[in-house]
Amino acid sequence: MARIRDLRNYLEKGIADRDRQYDWDNSGNQIVPDDREINKAAFALDPSEKVINKAIEEGCEVLITHHPLFFGSLKSLNFDKPFDRKIIKAIQNGLAVLSHHTSLDLADYSLNDHLCALLGGKVEETLVSEGRTEMVKFVVFVPVTHSQAVRETMAAAGAGNIGNYSDVSFSAEGTGRFKPCDGANPFIGTPGALEEVHEHRIETIIERSKITNLIKEVIKAHPYEEVAYDVYPVLGGAEYGLGRIASFEAAMPMSRFLDHVRFVLGADALRVNTSDLSGKVKRFAVVTGSGASLWKKCIGRTDVLVTGDLKHHEALDAREAGITVIDGGHFHTERIFMKYLAEQISKQFNIKSVLIDEEPPIINWR
Template sequence: MPSLEDVVDLVHGWYPPGTADSWDAVGLVSGDPEAGVSKVLFAVDPTLPVAEEAADWGADLLVVHHPLFLKPVHGIAPVTPKGRTLTTLLRAGCGLLTAHTNADQAVSGVSEAMAHALGLTGIEPLLPAPTVATDKLTVFVPRADADQLRVALAEAGAGRIGDYEHASFSSLGEGRFRPLDGASPAIGEVGRIETVEEERVEVVLPRRLRTQVVAALLAAHPYEEPAYDVIELADPGQAPTGTGRIGTVEPTTLAEFASTVARALPQTAAGVRVAGDPDRPVRRVALCGGAGDFLLDAVRGTDADVYVTSDLRHHPAAEFREHDGPALVDVAHWAAEWTWLPVVSARLADELGDTVETRVSTINTDPWQFRI
């Protein structure tokens, strides 16, 4: 049986907390990292009914999209909705983990799950995430000290490539030097040319970590004056992550596409609202899971025929349409983000096999109950 820490590490590996927006509150909210996990429930909102569902099912962990404590609180006594929710989970021994904006942009995240649910192909980020500026560091070290140096570089943050760490390349060679007066050589004598079997060690590192990686190199290297160089690497191009998604569907009309959206998403009282000519041809689709009117300008600059998102406000939507922008399809916030739950639930089940049982909450936490 995996521990809570094991499960959290998996989820954070897929949806790194460091990619969350600065205002967000993500990560493990409650739970003993050493506790075993055999049942995991997934939901959009950490409401009291969802917490009760988790407790009744015997879940060891509740994974939610929306944070329970996005704003600071002064207590968690069960006299407020948030307090009652957390108390219910604590009494049941169920941990709480939040993956919010860190799950929005990621591969297999919220917007990408929604894109697949709507049948998009050739999916790309609507607003690609900025790529990480990267350096390559090369250092020459006596062969006997190479392993220790590689460990020091890795602990300082170098050698991380995607899902791999401690990545490096080494080649053998000979180093030559002659210590001068005033030197305190680790190998050799002052005034005498020395030849040493050395390894050339190469690692990549985020440019923002350059100072600390070089400091770790200098601290771990046996030489008084080690030879090394740092090269800034070229921009690798568009990142696979980013805000929203854009892709292609089989040629259809706006009315037919809106019907597809309604069938693909869970039913809500708000339903699906559409702005545009019902007969408008639709092939290119842009979307954003959750509230997405902040992307309207970005959508206008694409070849999208329609933009699907939630919580569109009157004036931004009206002005967008006045400029002859793509058609708009507005869906319930909860319904759009719900499409991620089966994806992450299946992903965790595939990773952990039959050691963990996963389930998507059956509770509709959309705040709107009915319409007249």
């Protein structure tokens, strides 16, 4: 049975690295009353009072949201205040709240990748580069009899991923020497006698954020009482960033593309900064949530941006620069990922998931 800590580790180490979040953000633990077992998890875009009440009503032990509950400092709690009230209710009912915001926006498979996939576009590049993943080289010395088991353990812990390849490692044969001292309980050898063992030096690379878990798992799989290993910093690492640029195999008429976006998002309307829909869409950019300000990053790369939170002057300036900005709404462009996340976590931990219904904060009045 999965526990809160298992879910936290999976989210932070397997999906959204908290080290990637922006400085102003607060991804990760919001409320963690205890490390209870999880039978049912709730998912929503925002940790609103309505959402928290519904998660409690559904009997969920944890609520996972994209937008964090806390951004600023909190100096007191008063049940008369709506924001404070939902915090108190969550704590009283033992509901854990976990949020992954910009760490998820900057993940290897982000909200932007998911929207591109739903639209049927092939991701070609990142719109805005924000850095490179910090990598380390891990080296461990293993008796040949156990080298295969240790390699498999390393791969299962997330080591050896390079581009489109996994399970990447290198082995070299050699002789290991050691003398067990008094009090030792050696797997091979006798206390006080120098021992020589046919060993493999196995080396691989892994993200720095995953190295602690890798070491723990390797020690569990390794036969020796004391495991010899080295960790070295490595330059480079995969680029990560915000937004994606994707393309279709065949160009799509703009009017059809707009209908397609609206259908995929489940939105009742879109906002667009031009009335000229005579063009075709072959290549487009996506920035989910509030990304309209990034339209300048599209110049010379694509002339279509799907995003949210378009402002008056951004719309005008982008139009004059030849960039069509399609505003599907902050809510709609991000909400779709919560369904995907609910399905992934339900499969990973074999628990029930509840995607809580939410009303968009902004309604198009007709």
